[in-house]
Amino acid sequence: VKVTQTIIGHAREVWLAADTSKFNRPAMVEAAKLSQIDILFTDATPPEPFAALLGEANVRLVTCLD
Numbered sequence: 001v002k003v004t005q006t007i008i009g010h011a012r013e014v015w016l017a018a019d020t021s022k023f024n025r026p027a028m029v030e031a032a033k034l035s036q037i038d039i040l041f042t043d044a045t046p047p048e049p050f051a052a053l054l055g056e057a058n059v060r061l062v063t064c065l066d
Contacts, residue, residue: 004031017041023050034059 008014014037023046034057041062045051054061 001029001031008032008036013038015039015041020044020046023047033057 008031014032016032016037016039018040020043034053037057037059039060039062040054041064043064045063046054046061051061
């Protein structure tokens with residue numbers, strides 16, 4: 001986690017890739033705050049309240065479909 005946080009702290013942009021199964025699951029650790037993420041790539045539109053939270057944090061949402 002410390003290495004990930006250091007990388008994020010030095011990055012010009014932070015991209016996160018996560019499939020929708022990751023939403024509504026408790027995280028074992030917190031590597032970053034939403035406000036630190038620039039772009040989220042996922043396979044479907046996240047359920048509420050995540051879409052609204054991403055918007056509030058200025059995270060660009062990219063939905064990747066087959």
